[in-house]
Amino acid sequence: MDLKLAEDQSMMKKVAADFLKAEAPPYVITDWFQKKVAFLPELYKKTAEVGWLGMMLPEEYGGAGTTCTDCAVVFEELGRGPLPGPYFSSGVLAAEIILAGGSQAQKKTLLPEICRGRAIVIPAISDDPIQWGPRSVQTRLSKIAAGFKLTGTKRFVYDGEAATSFICAARAESGGIVLALVDRNAPGVSVKPISGFMIGAAEVRFDNVAVIADNFVGDWVIVERALTKALPILCAFKVGACQEIFEMTNEYTRTRVVFGQPIGRFQRVQDHCVDISIHLDGARWITYETLWKIDSGIEAAANVHQAKAVASEAYYQSCNFSHMVFAGPGTDYKHPLMAHSVLAHSLYQYLGTPLYHKRAMVDALYPRKAEKAG
Amino acid sequence: MDFSLQPDTPEISAFRKEVRDWLAENMRGAEHLRWSGIWSTRENDEEYKFRRQLATKLGKRGWLFPTYPVKYGGAGLSLDHQFVLETEIDRYGLPLGSVFYTLARLVAPAVLKFGTEEQKIEFLPPMMRGELAVWQVLTEPQGGSDLANCQTKAIRDGDHYVVNGQKIMVGHHLPPDFLWTIVCTNPAGKRHENLGWLYIPANLPGITIQHLHLMMGIKNAVFFDNVRVPAKYLVGGENNGWKVANSYLELEHGGGGSVTENPLFKRLVEHCQKTEFDGESLMEDQDVRDEIADLLIDLDVQRLMGLRNFWHRYVRDPHPYGGAQFIYFQRMVRLRNSERVQRILGYDALVPDGSVHEVADFEYTVRSGPGWLHGGGTLDTDRLIIARRLGLGRPSQESAPTTVE
Numbered sequence: 156m157d158l159k160l161a162e163d164q165s166m167m168k169k170v171a172a173d174f175l176k177a178e179a180p181p182y183v184i185t186d187w188f189q190k191k192v193a194f195l196p197e198l199y200k201k202t203a204e205v206g207w208l209g210m211m212l213p214e215e216y217g218g219a220g221t222t223c224t225d226c227a228v229v230f231e232e233l234g235r236g237p238l239p240g241p242y243f244s245s246g247v248l249a250a251e252i253i254l255a256g257g258s259q260a261q262k263k264t265l266l267p268e269i270c271r272g273r274a275i276v277i278p279a280i281s282d283d284p285i286q287w288g289p290r291s292v293q294t295r296l297s298k299i300a301a302g303f304k305l306t307g308t309k310r311f312v313y314d315g316e317a318a319t320s321f322i323c324a325a326r327a328e329s330g331g332i333v334l335a336l337v338d339r340n341a342p343g344v345s346v347k348p349i350s351g352f353m354i355g356a357a358e359v360r361f362d363n364v365a366v367i368a369d370n371f372v373g374d375w376v377i378v379e380r381a382l383t384k385a386l387p388i389l390c391a392f393k394v395g396a397c398q399e400i401f402e403m404t405n406e407y408t409r410t411r412v413v414f415g416q417p418i419g420r421f422q423r424v425q426d427h428c429v430d431i432s433i434h435l436d437g438a439r440w441i442t443y444e445t446l447w448k449i450d451s452g453i454e455a456a457a458n459v460h461q462a463k464a465v466a467s468e469a470y471y472q473s474c475n476f477s478h479m480v481f482a483g484p485g486t487d488y489k490h491p492l493m494a495h496s497v498l499a500h501s502l503y504q505y506l507g508t509p510l511y512h513k514r515a516m517v518d519a520l521y522p523r524k525a526e527k528a529g
Numbered sequence: 530m531d532f533s534l535q536p537d538t539p540e541i542s543a544f545r546k547e548v549r550d551w552l553a554e555n556m557r558g559a560e561h562l563r564w565s566g567i568w569s570t571r572e573n574d575e576e577y578k579f580r581r582q583l584a585t586k587l588g589k590r591g592w593l594f595p596t597y598p599v600k601y602g603g604a605g606l607s608l609d610h611q612f613v614l615e616t617e618i619d620r621y622g623l624p625l626g627s628v629f630y631t632l633a634r635l636v637a638p639a640v641l642k643f644g645t646e647e648q649k650i651e652f653l654p655p656m657m658r659g660e661l662a663v664w665q666v667l668t669e670p671q672g673g674s675d676l677a678n679c680q681t682k683a684i685r686d687g688d689h690y691v692v693n694g695q696k697i698m699v700g701h702h703l704p705p706d707f708l709w710t711i712v713c714t715n716p717a718g719k720r721h722e723n724l725g726w727l728y729i730p731a732n733l734p735g736i737t738i739q740h741l742h743l744m745m746g747i748k749n750a751v752f753f754d755n756v757r758v759p760a761k762y763l764v765g766g767e768n769n770g771w772k773v774a775n776s777y778l779e780l781e782h783g784g785g786g787s788v789t790e791n792p793l794f795k796r797l798v799e800h801c802q803k804t805e806f807d808g809e810s811l812m813e814d815q816d817v818r819d820e821i822a823d824l825l826i827d828l829d830v831q832r833l834m835g836l837r838n839f840w841h842r843y844v845r846d847p848h849p850y851g852g853a854q855f856i857y858f859q860r861m862v863r864l865r866n867s868e869r870v871q872r873i874l875g876y877d878a879l880v881p882d883g884s885v886h887e888v889a890d891f892e893y894t895v896r897s898g899p900g901w902l903h904g905g906g907t908l909d910t911d912r913l914i915i916a917r918r919l920g921l922g923r924p925s926q927e928s929a930p931t932t933v934e
Contacts, residue, residue, distance in 0.1 A: 405920070419923065425922075428921055429854075429915050433830075443530055521802075
């Protein structure tokens with residue numbers, strides 16, 4: 156048993172922390188969130204140079220062949236920002252989907268481009284604003300003379316604005332799910348940014364978009380396989396975010412004085428910090444145990460769902476408890492808490508809500524009768 | 530990171546086999562018994578006798594305190610060996626730390642850290658060999674959470690301390706051999722500087738013990754009426770009791786960590802798989818599955834907090850707030866599980882169900898939900914400790930006291 160980071164992981168963590176301090180300090184990130192800037196191409200290129208995009212990919216495809224835990228350590232630091240942008244959606248999730256389901260040609264051409272930050276591939280899976288899982292895939296793939304065409308609307312595609320191409324999940328005439336690579340500029344693709352209490356999401360329409368079989372990258376099994384490795388990385392991002400909220404909230408209880416004393420002397424206020432600590436540490440250890448299992452080749456399907464449920468809930472609840480402490484000032488978009496609060500709501504929905512993943516966790520451990528039969 | 534409990538070396542594997550065989554041999558004849566938790570809620574003499582005998586047998590080999598020096602009654606083994614012992618005996622639903630109802634697992638470390646060499650040589654071996662039932666005797670009628678406000682007085686008189694006062698909600702249903710007691714050694718002294726710890730032989734004249742029937746089983750009131758305790762039983766020095774208390778309580782309050790799993794989850798799933806309603810097993814019901822999901826998440830977080838604390842103790846780097854956080858979380862989880870079990874089982878949740886282990890007995894789970902909100906300190910005290918360790922509203926953070934092995 157050893158629950159501390161390895162030496163090289165601590166180095167990676169420090170490099171990431173220093174990078175963020177120099178390139179994206181809190182006041183800068185807060186400004187981006189206020190202006191709804193979800194993607195900064197220059198910064199994205201720089202992270203590619205440091206080697207964070209596709210870092211888990213094998214070296215032959217431009218990655219560094221790191222473990223999931225290595226990658227998670229970096230993403231935990233990005234979460235402290237919280238750094239907006241398609242670092243996870245393209246650099247981890249899309250990369251893993253293509254690695255798991257892509258042809259040799261697709262892997263050779265696309266993966267190095269993802270690592271260099273020149274291709275930003277965004278998974279567009281669910282059509283629905285709330286549902287996740289195979290049932291949420293409604294976009295149709297129909298056969299035409301020259302190949303296939305895609306028709307449907309993905310209502311919320313996280314990081315959709317930044318995409319150079321999409322991995323569109325569609326339902327074939329057989330009823331099965333097919334993943335298709337689609338260029339953002341292909342005729343019939345339209346991307347409409349969504350404004351609201353969120354950041355970076357876009358509605359993506361596929362209107363009779365022509366695709367050929369060479370663009371297919373697999374089916375739902377591939378999505379699940381990629382998610383098993385990718386979701387814990389996203390969880391680590393949320394853990395970092397909770398850590399930042401925890402520290403900033405605790406610090407505020409020392410400096411904010413009312414009724415003649417720091418608010419941290421009031422037990423009601425202390426309780427909120429205690430609650431954040433429990434959400435933070437629960438998310439942290441569930442996430443890192445899951446990462447360890449994956450890196451050690453131990454079955455972790457249920458753990459991955461558990462981590463996603465716990466970390467999403469933790470991020471969301473940590474923001475809420477922090478709002479109780481910061482009160483009015485914490486609701487100003489110029490306050491660092493607001494960046495987290497906006498993002499926590501988006502990530503609560505992204506790739507399945509806590510309820511979806513809790514149920515998936517139990518289903519993975521104890522399949523229902525119908526599922527057993529089917 | 531490595532979450533595996535121990536290395537799989539030939540030495541450890543061989544030890545595991547040795548322990549497993551030994552337990553198979555020595556647990557024979559206990560198949561029909563049900564275990565109470567850390568204090569009795571069953572008052573079953575057969576169970577008690579079996580557990581005391583088992584403790585003596587384990588103690589003879591030093592296995593109750595595997596990492597402690599041999600000369601004090603330990604086995605001088607490594608922490609990996611302790612893992613083996615804890616996890617193997619856990620397979621029978623018993624905790625190594627309290628094979629029977631003694632709190633020696635808390636008292637021995639304090640004596641080891643604060644006792645003189647003479648005291649260690651005299652007090653520790655019988656305690657570690659599992660020959661004694663030691664009660665922790667702290668709470669008073671006037672002061673629960675406020676331990677420093679101790680009213681039981683121990684006034685020096687020649688070679689003795691004369692003890693007068695009353696303690697409450699301590700022990701279990703059978704008499705103790707020793708009482709581990711906080712007392713006020715200087716009534717005129719300043720708060721926190723007027724306390725001492727006495728390790729009192731329970732058979733001294735002037736000690737009266739009365740049963741109290743409480744929500745979670747039998748506890749006692751202990752009265753001290755001019756009890757003359759030889760001065761050699763004062764541990765940690767006169768008026769130095771608060772220091773002892775801090776280190777000692779960190780262990781009680783979760784700082785020691787834990788490596789075992791709560792059996793409730795498996796028992797509950799088993800129950801739901803076997804129980805049918807309207808022709809379908811409860812495990813097929815979405816509401817039941819949702820309850821089970823929440824329960825599993827809570828127990829996994831609790832398990833990992835315990836593991837984290839254990840690791841911090843293992844590398845001798847006490848976690849600043851981990852002990853109190855674990856205990857606080859565990860209390861809240863017990864309460865939530867109490868509700869969950871009722872929602873799943875209905876009336877059945879209120880009837881003892883004949884299971885093997887108290888923690889996985891549904892009726893006990895329900896009853897102990899509210900009961901455990903305060904055992905060993907209230908949940909509000911836990912939160913207070915976390916807040917101090919985090920330094921909320923304070924310029925500096927209190928550090929966690931080092932627990933002792």
